[in-house]
Amino acid sequence: MTRYLIPLFAFIVLAAFLLVGLTLNPRQVPSPLIDKPAPVFQLNHLHEPDKVMTSEDNLGKVWLLNVWASWCVACRDEHPLLVQLANSGIVPIYGLNYKDENTTAMQWLKRYGDPYTISVVDPNGRVGIDYGVYGVPETYVIDKKGIIRHKQIGPVTVDSLQKTIIPLIIELQRQA
């Protein structure tokens, strides 16, 4: 009997591994920056280029950093959700306009709505490298101490907002 059970068992184990493998997304590379301080940046505002924002301005509040670009198609998918989230007042969203043209970026925001408290400009993607950005959009949840708590790779979805991002934000806001 075991003669037949052993191969069957081995097959089931192999099939289980392959099945789990099918559901994993190889494009989602876990970020080593989770639970590490958000890299400090000093960047010009998109709308008022003579103003500078640093990431340390946001110490003491929970905030989202959303990496976006007008050339990014997937950004258009998540954009209505970001506008909704911004309107709800749950959390301030800051935009990192990644490797874009200022004029087209501003036109894009005019057309699709502007959810960002401030959008800053990263014209050559150098700050993007510090944040480990390898595709747009990406969204970071940063806590009151300036520590990255979550990275959403790819567009945010209703599901990811409801199940992960918003509960995390509420929990982080409760912390001192």
Added chain:
Amino acid sequence: MNFSQLLKNYGRYDLLTSYRLGSVKGLIILLLLIFIVPSSAWSKEAIPVAEDPEIEKRMLALTMDLRCLVCQNESIADSRADFSNDIRREIRTQIKANKSDQEIIQFLVDRYGDFVLYNPPMKPTTILLWFGPVALFVVGLGSLVVYLRRRREQIEEVSLSETELKKAEALLNDNKGKNV
């Protein structure tokens, strides 16, 4: 050859009839569009190679062993993705700033994780990766040995009985005369 044939031969009939050409002027404009626009609009200028061949050599050696996160089966050295361009530029500036190879690798690992390395470091999380194949091989070899031993026991030679021996001898003797 008339107009539509010309266009058909060019293989872009559907697209170009929408220009609604009616005159020689139209034809000239069309031909200009066909021959000039693609070559200027669709080709990018080659990105100049760094001035210093030494830097380029080090950069290439480094990026050979780094994975492009956008096109995951290519190294950063081979990839034409924007991401790889940025990383190559970053590595060039770091080499110019006199950073060591190790510092540059660490810089990238800090930001993108071990996944950028084609040569993963030995760590508790990568033990399975490093020794998994060896473990599988040992398990396979072990079960092969066990299987072969068992089989040998099963097909152990059975000695012939007296009568069977005589029968065989008789058959052999019988054949001798005929074959010679």
